[in-house]
Amino acid sequence: MKRFHRRDFLKSSAAAALAGSSTFGALGRALAADPVNFFAWSAGVDQVKSHVSAFEAKTGIKVAYANAPWAQYRDTLVTKFVGRAPLDVLWVSDSWLPEWADAGWLAPIDGYPQLTRYNSDVDDFSTQSMTYKGRQYGLTYYTDYMAFFYDQEKLQKAGISAPPATWDEVVQQSLRIKQAGLAEYPLMLSMARETWLIEFLSAMVFSHGGRFVDDGGAAVMQDRKRGAHAALSWVVDAVGKHKIVSPACVETGELNGLKAFTSGAHAFAMLGRYRVRTLNDPKQSQIAGRARQALMPAGPNGSHATVGWNRFYGLTSTAAKNKAKAADAVKFIEWFGGKADGSYAFQKLMFLDVGAGFAVKPLFKDPDIVAAYQAYSDIGMYERQQSLARKKDVVSPWFGEWDEVNGTAWQAAVLGKSSVDAALKRSADTWNKLRKQS
Amino acid sequence: MSARIGALPGAFRAAPVSRYDQAAAMWLLAPMLVVLLAVAVFPVLYSFWVSLFDLKLTRPHRVPFVWFENYAIVFQDPLFWSSVWRTTWFTLMSVTAILVIALLIAILLNEEFPGRRFLSAMLLVPWAIPYVANGLMWKWIYDSGYGALNGLLLQLDFIDKYMFWLGDPDKTLALIANAFVWKEVPLAAILLLVGLKSIPADLYSAARVDGANLWRRFVHITLPGLRPAFMLVMIYETMMAIRHFDLFFILTEGGPAEASHVLAWQVYVETFRKLSFGTGSALAYIMALVTFLLAFWLIRMLGRKL
Numbered sequence: 001m002k003r004f005h006r007r008d009f010l011k012s013s014a015a016a017a018l019a020g021s022s023t024f025g026a027l028g029r030a031l032a033a034d035p036v037n038f039f040a041w042s043a044g045v046d047q048v049k050s051h052v053s054a055f056e057a058k059t060g061i062k063v064a065y066a067n068a069p070w071a072q073y074r075d076t077l078v079t080k081f082v083g084r085a086p087l088d089v090l091w092v093s094d095s096w097l098p099e100w101a102d103a104g105w106l107a108p109i110d111g112y113p114q115l116t117r118y119n120s121d122v123d124d125f126s127t128q129s130m131t132y133k134g135r136q137y138g139l140t141y142y143t144d145y146m147a148f149f150y151d152q153e154k155l156q157k158a159g160i161s162a163p164p165a166t167w168d169e170v171v172q173q174s175l176r177i178k179q180a181g182l183a184e185y186p187l188m189l190s191m192a193r194e195t196w197l198i199e200f201l202s203a204m205v206f207s208h209g210g211r212f213v214d215d216g217g218a219a220v221m222q223d224r225k226r227g228a229h230a231a232l233s234w235v236v237d238a239v240g241k242h243k244i245v246s247p248a249c250v251e252t253g254e255l256n257g258l259k260a261f262t263s264g265a266h267a268f269a270m271l272g273r274y275r276v277r278t279l280n281d282p283k284q285s286q287i288a289g290r291a292r293q294a295l296m297p298a299g300p301n302g303s304h305a306t307v308g309w310n311r312f313y314g315l316t317s318t319a320a321k322n323k324a325k326a327a328d329a330v331k332f333i334e335w336f337g338g339k340a341d342g343s344y345a346f347q348k349l350m351f352l353d354v355g356a357g358f359a360v361k362p363l364f365k366d367p368d369i370v371a372a373y374q375a376y377s378d379i380g381m382y383e384r385q386q387s388l389a390r391k392k393d394v395v396s397p398w399f400g401e402w403d404e405v406n407g408t409a410w411q412a413a414v415l416g417k418s419s420v421d422a423a424l425k426r427s428a429d430t431w432n433k434l435r436k437q438s
Numbered sequence: 439m440s441a442r443i444g445a446l447p448g449a450f451r452a453a454p455v456s457r458y459d460q461a462a463a464m465w466l467l468a469p470m471l472v473v474l475l476a477v478a479v480f481p482v483l484y485s486f487w488v489s490l491f492d493l494k495l496t497r498p499h500r501v502p503f504v505w506f507e508n509y510a511i512v513f514q515d516p517l518f519w520s521s522v523w524r525t526t527w528f529t530l531m532s533v534t535a536i537l538v539i540a541l542l543i544a545i546l547l548n549e550e551f552p553g554r555r556f557l558s559a560m561l562l563v564p565w566a567i568p569y570v571a572n573g574l575m576w577k578w579i580y581d582s583g584y585g586a587l588n589g590l591l592l593q594l595d596f597i598d599k600y601m602f603w604l605g606d607p608d609k610t611l612a613l614i615a616n617a618f619v620w621k622e623v624p625l626a627a628i629l630l631l632v633g634l635k636s637i638p639a640d641l642y643s644a645a646r647v648d649g650a651n652l653w654r655r656f657v658h659i660t661l662p663g664l665r666p667a668f669m670l671v672m673i674y675e676t677m678m679a680i681r682h683f684d685l686f687f688i689l690t691e692g693g694p695a696e697a698s699h700v701l702a703w704q705v706y707v708e709t710f711r712k713l714s715f716g717t718g719s720a721l722a723y724i725m726a727l728v729t730f731l732l733a734f735w736l737i738r739m740l741g742r743k744l
Contacts, residue, residue: 075710078495099496184599193693248582250694251605260583397496401712412695415607 034325035062036332039077040091042067044354051346055335061328081105081316088319088329092138094129094310095195098397101132107320108135112330115139118338118360126359129310129391138312139337142350143359145308145389146203147273148297153290154182154267163294165304167207167234170268170297174244177267185246187238188266190257191414192250197407200270202307202392204231208299212394217435219428222421230299232413232420239414250411262286273382277355280376293381295388308389310359313337357386398434405430489719496713508720517696518704518721524611525700529679531615532622536675537668539619540626545660547627548634565624573688576617580604580689604690607697614685614698622678626671633667634660669740673733680729701725 040048045067052063064086068076074096080087081103092100100106109115119127122140130138150163158177164170174186190200205212210227214220221228238245246252252260254271258278261269262285271279278284279291295304313333319325336346344363350356351363352372363369364383373379394402406427413423492504512518547558564572579586582602591597604610637659645655683702686692692699692707705725709718 075713078713082495082498103496103498193691246582246602248602248605251582251602251690256581256583263583265583404707404711408693408695411693415605415695417607417695 035064036319036325036328037064037086037088038066038090038332039080039087040065040067041070041073043070044350044356047346047349047353051336051340051349054340055332058335058341059328059331061331063332084318086318087316088325089332090314090316091141092312092314094312094391095198095395095399097130097132097137097314098395098399100314101135101137102397104317106137106314107317108137109139109315109330109333110136114334115330115338121344121360121362123308123359123361123386123389125308125389125391126310129308129395130312138314139333140310140312140359141337141346142311142356143308143386144273144357145386146199146270146296146306147276147385148294148306149261149269149271149276149279149291150294151261151264151267151287151290152292153287154186157182158267163292164268164297165295167297167299167302171238171242171244174238174268175242178244183265183267185244185265186267187245188252188257188261188269189235189238189245189249190252190254190270191235191411192253192256193407193411194253196254196272197410198392198394198403199272199307199309201231201406201410202394203270203296204235206305206307206390207231207296207302208234209302209305210299213431217396219431219435221431222424222428224421227299227302228424229420230301232410232424234299235410236413236416236420240416247415250414261291273385274355274357276377291377293377293385295381295385303388304385305388305390306385307392308386309392359386394431396435396438398431398438402427402431402434485719486723488715489717489723491716493716494712494714504716508717509724511717512720512724517699518701520696521699521701521704524698525680525702528611528615528618528682528700529676531612532618532679533672533675535615535619536622536626537671539623540630540671541664543623543627544630544634547631561624561627563624564621567621569621569684570688572617572621573685576613576620576685577604577689580613605694607694610690610694610697614689617685617689618679618682622675626675629671630664630667633664637663665740669736672740673736676736677729677733680732681725 038052048065048067052065055061056063074093077087077090077096077100081100092106097106116136118139119136123143126140126143127136129143130136130140148163154177155161155163155173158173158180160173160176164173170187177183177186191197202212205221205228208227208231210221210229210231212219212221212228220226223229235245239247239249257269258271258275260266261271262279264286273293276291276293280288282288285291296306298304313336315326315329315333319329334340338344340346344358344360347356347358347360347363348366348369351358351369361383364379370379373382394406396402409418409423409427412418413420418426489508490503490505491501492508493501543561547554547561567575578584580603582588582600582605585600585603587603588597588600592600603613641659641663642655645659650658681702682700683706686698686700686703687706690698692703701721702725705718705721708714708721712718
């Protein structure tokens with residue numbers, strides 16, 4: 001009789017384990033329906049989960065939901081794409097769209113009429129933010145814009161009856177407030193190097209009638225007649241000449257800026273529109289009830305335009321290639337980004353629960369939303385300013401690289417380490433170089 | 439029993455190693471060797487391999503082999519050279535301050551006085567705080583709007599209005615170095631204290647008999663006796679300062695403008711923000727090489743005098 005050696009035992013065990021795992025693996029896959037793999041950043045997690053549950057109950061389609069913090073989201077997703085992790089539907093920021101579309105990770109959704117039919121309800125800039133090289137890549141989940149706020153009480157104390165309509169008026173009113181001893185630095189600007197910076201800069205440039213790049217994609221930011229120069233010059237003067245903005249703006253991030261404004265230290269602030277809920281919340285703000293939104297002040301040749309941003313549901317290319325998976329994923333996108341049971345349920349839920357903005361215009365007439373918003377701000381102003389919002393013109397495959405240099409250049413000018421011309425030339429040269437390389 | 443005990447010394451004599459023993463030892467060590475190769479050697483070699491490609495994660499379909507072009511790109515970048523300068527300045531400031539402060543603390547703790555043990559325990563607190571928590575704490579201290587530093591200076595009448603600290607590019611690097619020194623001094627002080635304890639007390643007694651005053655005893659006995667510990671602290675802290683990233687990430691993100699754009703920050707930006715793994719790896723290799731050469735030079739220079 002042949003002896004059964006230890007090595008034979010190990011071989012047999014390994015073979016049995018492999019056979020077992022493949023058998024049970026196949027069985028497991030057969031028993032559990034292939035879920036829609038949905039990845040998002042960790043915002044509104046409870047709301048997402050409840051809406052996922054409702055989707056599963058309604059359609060019988062399983063969803064595997066996972067999330068990562070916003071700060072690490074881009075890196076996480078890029079790594080997952082490269083590592084071919086299972087991803088079907090995901091939240092995408094408009095800033096990453098060209099990069100991810102060019103890499104072949106996202107698929108256009110304009111071949112699915114059940115999704116594009118919602119475009120007529122959506123603000124134009126929001127749809128444009130989801131469009132790249134003429135193709136639409138998603139349905140919006142959240143949209144907002146950079147807003148101009150003022151402390152009504154401080155203006156009244158300084159004898160100012162109406163908020164500023166132009167950036168010149170911002171200077172004049174700030175000087176009056178400063179002279180009245182109501183605020184050392186009346187205007188709060190957050191210009192720390194973080195993802196928010198480009199939103200602030202874009203709002204300044206757009207309201208000065210400017211562009212960073214023209215329709216053909218060439219840099220125009222360095223052109224003295226194209227608004228960016230006027231916008232940066234205004235900021236430089238506000239800090240160095242008029243002293244109405246603190247030089248510490250370069251170390252003030254958006255969240256710290258919010259805290260500073262809620263502390264009552266300033267009369268004016270540029271913040272994300274959705275912050276108005278916090279500004280007028282007595283538990284979180286010392287200026288509760290006094291924070292009002294005004295239209296973005298206009299530059300000499302500008303308008304009340306501001307920058308808007310968009311976050312949307314994207315479909316991955318791998319999901320799009322699989323007909324059955326794509327069908328499920330499209331249903332899922334419609335349930336979240338379009339209507340669920342006949343209404344924009346998820347956008348409404350996110351607005352009422354966490355104050356997240358929306359791009360679907362019919363919600364501006366929704367009685368629940370109107371009532372909730374009127375409790376802390378003016379929904380008419382919300383809608384009016386949103387209609388003047390524009391998408392960022394610098395979103396491109398090389399946006400991340402350029403943004404690093406551009407933020408540094410603006411900061412250097414504000415700190416007096418560089419002239420306005422030199423700062424914008426550096427930014428423009430970097431843009432043109434990266435554009436050429438790509 | 440006695441015979442067995444009597445046989446014990448012989449058991450410790452070096453016996454010839456059999457082939458079986460050698461093979462057994464090899465097999466026993468193999469798992470750890472495999473682990474080391476997988477988690478240490480392979481990533482190091484692989485990252486060098488990566489540095490020879492134009493590898494950008496967001497451009498997965500085009501990854502050309504470019505030989506040493508990434509290194510050439512790095513060396514031609516003015517930002518790299520300004521980062522080298524800032525890293526050197528940061529390292530010089532930090533290491534000098536750490537050595538001086540740690541030496542004074544070590545000398546103090548080497549003396550007997552009431553509360554010495556409590557003070558020694560307190561000294562360890564900054565060392566025990568993680569770097570991220572340390573960074574957040576200093577961010578709060580330096581904040582120009584509500585920071586403790588402004589509050590303190592205002593109460594002491596050193597300033598008449600709040601100053602801005604990290605936002606001032608002329609102060610940024612020194613303020614980050616201050617936070618780094620605060621965290622690193624305890625370890626350096628303990629290492630120097632161990633060095634002080636190892637100096638024979640007889641030397642000081644003999645010097646006193648010979649009429650050497652406190653200063654001469656410090657210069658001729660303490661400092662030479664501390665050389666090994668000094669060398670250890672200097673090399674360790676120099677390497678830590680060159681490679682330091684956490685405080686730059688939390689306090690300034692390389693700003694304002696480029697005031698705190700050091701080498702470690704550039705590696706991060708290149709690798710994790712631009713997702714350019716090729717140039718990021720090249721930069722990391724340059725930084726590792728510089729650190730290695732500097733450590734080697736310090737060991738040779740100081741070791742010669744030991």
